[in-house]
Amino acid sequence: MKDRRFAVAACRWCILFAVVCAAAIAGTRSSMRAAEIDRIDNGGFEEGTRGWLPDARHELVDDTAIAHTGSRCLTGEVTGPRQALTLRKRIAVKAGNRYEFRVWAKATGKTKLVLWLVSPGETTRKNVIAWENLPNRWKEYRVPLSFPRDGTAELQIIAPSSHDAPPGRIWIDDVRLIETEMPPLLRLSEEGIFNDEPSFGVTQSGAVVAAWNAFYDNTDHLAMARLEPASGSGYRVAQRWEVFGGKGELALAPKAVSAGDSVAVLAAVEKEKNWDIQVVWPMADGSVHCVPVTSDAAVDTDPAGAARDGKLFIAWETNRNGHRGVAFAVLKGENVSEPVVISQEGVSAYDPTIAIAEDGTVAVAWHAFVENNYDIYWRRLKAGKWGAIERLTTAPTIDRHAVLAVSNGTWWLAYENAQVKEYHVGATNQRRLVLARIGGDGLETSADFTESPLWQRCEGASLAADGQGRIWVGYLRPRLPRSGWEVWLTCFHGSGWMKPVPVANGKGLDRPPTIAAVDGRILVGFQMDDLPNSWTDVDLTAKAESHIYLANTKIAGVPPVVAARLTRWEEPDDVFAPAELRVEHGEDRPTPTIEYQGQTLKLFFGDLHEHTDVSVCNRLGDQTIDESYQHMRDIARHDFACATDHGYNLSPYMWNYTAKLARTNADPDRFLTFLAEEWTSTFEEYSTEHPYGFYGHRNLILADPYFPRWWNARNRQTPAEVWEDLRKLNANFVHIPHQLADTGNVPTDWNFTDEEAQPVAEIFQTRGSYEYKGTPREAVRTTPPGYFLQDAWARGIVIGVIASPDHGGGYGKACVYAPELTREAILEAIRRRHCYGTTAAKIFLDVRVDGWLMGEKVRRSAPKNVPVEITVSCPAEIDRIEVCRNNRFIFLQPGEGTEAKLTFVDRDPLPGRSYYYVRVIQKNGEIAWSSPVWFGAQ
Numbered sequence: 036m037k038d039r040r041f042a043v044a045a046c047r048w049c050i051l052f053a054v055v056c057a058a059a060i061a062g063t064r065s066s067m068r069a070a071e072i073d074r075i076d077n078g079g080f081e082e083g084t085r086g087w088l089p090d091a092r093h094e095l096v097d098d099t100a101i102a103h104t105g106s107r108c109l110t111g112e113v114t115g116p117r118q119a120l121t122l123r124k125r126i127a128v129k130a131g132n133r134y135e136f137r138v139w140a141k142a143t144g145k146t147k148l149v150l151w152l153v154s155p156g157e158t159t160r161k162n163v164i165a166w167e168n169l170p171n172r173w174k175e176y177r178v179p180l181s182f183p184r185d186g187t188a189e190l191q192i193i194a195p196s197s198h199d200a201p202p203g204r205i206w207i208d209d210v211r212l213i214e215t216e217m218p219p220l221l222r223l224s225e226e227g228i229f230n231d232e233p234s235f236g237v238t239q240s241g242a243v244v245a246a247w248n249a250f251y252d253n254t255d256h257l258a259m260a261r262l263e264p265a266s267g268s269g270y271r272v273a274q275r276w277e278v279f280g281g282k283g284e285l286a287l288a289p290k291a292v293s294a295g296d297s298v299a300v301l302a303a304v305e306k307e308k309n310w311d312i313q314v315v316w317p318m319a320d321g322s323v324h325c326v327p328v329t330s331d332a333a334v335d336t337d338p339a340g341a342a343r344d345g346k347l348f349i350a351w352e353t354n355r356n357g358h359r360g361v362a363f364a365v366l367k368g369e370n371v372s373e374p375v376v377i378s379q380e381g382v383s384a385y386d387p388t389i390a391i392a393e394d395g396t397v398a399v400a401w402h403a404f405v406e407n408n409y410d411i412y413w414r415r416l417k418a419g420k421w422g423a424i425e426r427l428t429t430a431p432t433i434d435r436h437a438v439l440a441v442s443n444g445t446w447w448l449a450y451e452n453a454q455v456k457e458y459h460v461g462a463t464n465q466r467r468l469v470l471a472r473i474g475g476d477g478l479e480t481s482a483d484f485t486e487s488p489l490w491q492r493c494e495g496a497s498l499a500a501d502g503q504g505r506i507w508v509g510y511l512r513p514r515l516p517r518s519g520w521e522v523w524l525t526c527f528h529g530s531g532w533m534k535p536v537p538v539a540n541g542k543g544l545d546r547p548p549t550i551a552a553v554d555g556r557i558l559v560g561f562q563m564d565d566l567p568n569s570w571t572d573v574d575l576t577a578k579a580e581s582h583i584y585l586a587n588t589k590i591a592g593v594p595p596v597v598a599a600r601l602t603r604w605e606e607p608d609d610v611f612a613p614a615e616l617r618v619e620h621g622e623d624r625p626t627p628t629i630e631y632q633g634q635t636l637k638l639f640f641g642d643l644h645e646h647t648d649v650s651v652c653n654r655l656g657d658q659t660i661d662e663s664y665q666h667m668r669d670i671a672r673h674d675f676a677c678a679t680d681h682g683y684n685l686s687p688y689m690w691n692y693t694a695k696l697a698r699t700n701a702d703p704d705r706f707l708t709f710l711a712e713e714w715t716s717t718f719e720e721y722s723t724e725h726p727y728g729f730y731g732h733r734n735l736i737l738a739d740p741y742f743p744r745w746w747n748a749r750n751r752q753t754p755a756e757v758w759e760d761l762r763k764l765n766a767n768f769v770h771i772p773h774q775l776a777d778t779g780n781v782p783t784d785w786n787f788t789d790e791e792a793q794p795v796a797e798i799f800q801t802r803g804s805y806e807y808k809g810t811p812r813e814a815v816r817t818t819p820p821g822y823f824l825q826d827a828w829a830r831g832i833v834i835g836v837i838a839s840p841d842h843g844g845g846y847g848k849a850c851v852y853a854p855e856l857t858r859e860a861i862l863e864a865i866r867r868r869h870c871y872g873t874t875a876a877k878i879f880l881d882v883r884v885d886g887w888l889m890g891e892k893v894r895r896s897a898p899k900n901v902p903v904e905i906t907v908s909c910p911a912e913i914d915r916i917e918v919c920r921n922n923r924f925i926f927l928q929p930g931e932g933t934e935a936k937l938t939f940v941d942r943d944p945l946p947g948r949s950y951y952y953v954r955v956i957q958k959n960g961e962i963a964w965s966s967p968v969w970f971g972a973q
Contacts, residue, residue, distance in 0.1 A: 072213070072215075073213055074212045075211055079103075079108075080208065087122060092111055093122060095108075103209050104208065108207060108208035110205065112205070116197050121191055122194055125187050127187055131540060132217055134180040134181065134213065134215075135215075136179075141172050146205060148207070149194075150192060152189070152190060152191070154183060154186075155183075155185060156183075161569070164178045167200055169203075169205065194207050222582050222584055230562065230581050231544065234289055236292050236300075237298070242264070243270060243551075244260070244262075255280065256277045256279065257286040259315070270587060286302045298317070301314055303699065311327060311328070311330055311335050312327075326366060326369055326371070334700075337387070339387050339388050343395065346366065350362065350363050350399045352384075353376065357703075357704070358705060363376075378401055378414075378424070382404065383404045383668060386401060388438050390441050394444075402435040402436065404670075407614035408431060408613075409435050411437045413425055428606060431609065433452065433611070434451070434469075435662075437450045438497060440498035446472065447498060448469075449498050452467050452468070452607065459844055459846070460666045460843075461645050461646070461663055480602065488525050488535040489510065493523070497510070497547050502552065504529060505596055508524070509524050509559050517652070517653070522537070522538040528596050543562040544564065544566075555589060559586040561586070566686075569651065573681075619959070621877040622877060626639070631888050637856070638851070638852055639674040640673055645840060646678070650842075651684050653842050656842075657842060664696070668702075671848075673706070674707060675709065676709075677710070677711035677736060681713050682713060682715060683749050694740055694742070701740075707861065708740070716729065716748035716754070731775075731780075734770070734771045735769075736769050744764075754770065775822055775824055776822035794865055795865055796836065799846075799874055801841050802841065804874075805817070808820045812874065833969055837872045848876075850871045850880070851864045851870040868890025871966055872964050873962065878907065878955060880906070883904040884968035887968045890967075896946060897970040898944070899944070909934070914957055915930055916928045916937070917956075918941075918953055948972060949970050950967040952966065953965040
């Protein structure tokens with residue numbers, strides 16, 4: 036391995052603009068408090084239905100006892116299924132402004148209220164949101180809107196709707212469309228490409244240097260732009276650079292760091308299939324100067340930095356000690372100090388942040404998985420010596436994504452507090468932010484912090500101190516129901532919080548903004564995109580663009596700074612169910628090995644079906660890819676995992692991004708990752724042959740983490756045609772059907788089988804079991820018999836068993852016997868069907884039928900006596916162990932304790948073709964299913 040720690044790399048560069056782009060100028064918003072205007076006239080129906088176009092069955096109610104406010108409201112009723120009453124309103128809108136639709140409603144029968152929208156210049160309507168199960172009391176409903184162009188839009192309020200909802204009566208009142216004028220934005224990125232991961236720093240002279248990932252020509256380019264102050268307190272783009280573009284050279288997580296008269300750009304860069312940290316200095320002459328910080332064979336990623344006195348202090352995430360940790364080094368000139376790991380030994384630590392106090396003390400904070408949950412830790416470097424690691428948070432729930440800042444000699448910390456429902460560890464049903472001062476006795480917040488704008492559904496904090504004592508917070512709020520995230524801004528001024536303001540009218544990915552306080556202004560850098568936010572327009576995904584913007588807002592209309600009145604932060608004591616459940620499920624149990632045919636096989640547990648926020652269906656609930664891998668690595672303690680987002684939500688950029696994160700999250704011999712997708716063939720077109728649609732959902736798992744393409748099932752290919760495509764590309768893959776007999780989506784079409792391409796099926800996931808109709812823990816919405824896994828076996832299909840969660844994670848494990856933890860070995864073991872599935876518990880199961888390991892296919896018929904040897908070890912007491920032959924249970928042994936080793940002999944085997952599998956059920960309802968062993972199978 037070459038040691039390049041003290042070397043200086045001559046990076047390839049190109050100057051895109053060597054002259055000032057005078058036309059690209061960002062102005063400023065005159066005040067933090069943008070005016071809000073209600074664009075709906077007569078929204079309370081006090082003047083009847085003037086300005087509205089109601090359905091003929093809508094009625095005006097004139098009764099102060101019934102109306103929400105005033106004396107009038109509108110009502111309508113549907114009495115049967117698939118009925119709807121539509122109320123229309125046409126309104127003039129502007130493309131640059133932000134809108135929020137608001138309506139008060141109540142209903143009987145828990146019926147549904149729906150909003151559709153026809154944008155200016157369009158003729159087709161688009162579903163915005165559906166509010167279901169409305170209570171019989173007045174409640175306000177809100178949803179943000181934006182428009183692609185100026186003109187007249189039409190709101191279509193479906194009040195009520197019994198499409199997939201109960202019939203009932205609804206009352207609506209006080210309908211509003213709030214318009215907010217947004218500050219002028221400077222777009223930094225170029226038209227026609229996908230841009231992501233923005234960051235910026237500010238020089239002492241007030242120039243801004245921004246960095247981001249620009250994806251075009253099917254590869255990354257680390258783009259940078261220098262912005263100079265312009266007339267009217269705006270900015271203009273003065274210079275542009277690009278580095279790290281081209282084949283085999285990819286960038287991730289750029290961070291711009293203010294460094295006196297310069298700005299340094301840190302990035303994780305992949306060269307020759309190895310991820311290292313690089314520092315890029317954009318030069319005034321249009322060139323760039325690159326310094327490699329690391330050269331270790333380990334993964335080095337997610338850098339953070341701070342500069343002082345000619346030194347650049349750098350922290351990053353690494354797996355160089357065999358697990359995730361935080362490393363640190365100092366760059367001075369072209370010399371890099373020896374990297375040291377500063378986080379806990381043997382503990383997963385992530386996402387470092389770094390700041391420097393006025394006295395030169397350097398602090399690094401991160402989140403780490405300790406005692407069954409995540410908390411924030413920090414460590415300080417004083418006079419060249421590291422202090423002890425200190426724990427900053429202790430809440431039972433998830434504390435993560437720390438951000439440090441310094442203001443007037445005081446340390447400030449922002450972090451995200453998240454919660455998980457039951458054991459759905461792939462999603463968080465609650466995310467909120469904490470801003471606290473780090474005091475001598477712990478964290479301190481304002482006394483009314485739980486009433487602050489941060490203690491609600493938000494995430495992705497960025498901090499800036501304005502020199503007057505205010506702490507500014509840029510953050511993300513979700514745009515419901517599944518669009519993405521909006522950028523918002525607020526500040527703490529000592530006596531309270533500024534009313535939060537939106538920064539732009541669009542939405543973006545889950546990427547924290549960057550903010551800075553400069554000469555009485557707040558600068559906000561962020562990303563926005565036009566990725567589809569519903570199933571109706573997912574075909575536009577591949578054409579979507581994403582751009583990087585700078586907002587420039589004057590600090591005006593903000594209360595003056597007063598001495599902060601802070602109290603000790605009382606952390607939430609909400610119960611964190613996964614902490615107890617992961618122990619109950621035996622996640623940390625050491626796994627065994629077995630001997631089979633002269634080979635030692637190790638038992639590995641994994642997740643081969645997990646969605647992230649890339650998928651539109653639960654974009655605001657599922658984790659980011661990185662967060663998902665963290666929870667699979669730590670909470671579920673999987674040995675292997677992948678992100679399987681819907682093919683129709685992938686684009687060239689998203690596929691490349693998914694692949695990069697699969698590679699950066701792999702830890703040799705500890706945590707294996709796969710590049711994968713869900714091939715979602717969900718054609719709900721019904722016929723006699725396909726009464727529930729065709730062809731069903733399958734997860735595509737690839738051995739090559741650099742595989743160049745994915746498959747979108749909306750092109751109407753059959754599974755066999757996909758397999759043919761993959762084989763032509765010499766792909767090492769498996770295709771795994773799931774939701775086998777589910778009517779909530781399209782069930783599996785068992786006319787398409789292939790023992791090599793489709794060697795196993797997902798018997799269980801978060802929705803439930805698909806073993807057979809009437810099975811224990813059966814999924815809620817299932818077909819009649821014919822689609823379950825036992826039905827496939829009865830048809831003569833040879834297919835093994837795994838389980839995996841789908842949305843939400845936690846419920847479902849793929850359990851694989853393989854000689855080693857490599858992508859090739861795991862996929863080969865799956866193709867041999869040396870695997871089984873469990874609901875959530877780490878149940879150890881070894882099944883041999885006449886000496887053959889689970890999954891084997893034996894050409895001869897079963898012998899006269901068929902011994903079924905079963906070894907099982909469970910984390911909880913066993914209820915029963917069952918042997919099933921040809922879909923009929925022929926043996927049951929009640930459990931005694933948590934372990935069993937037994938042999939059942941079938942003395943009356945069936946002639947011809949037969950197959951045996953074992954089911955183990957714990958007393959707490961957790962289940963394991965082995966893959967069958969087949970006799971007489973061709």
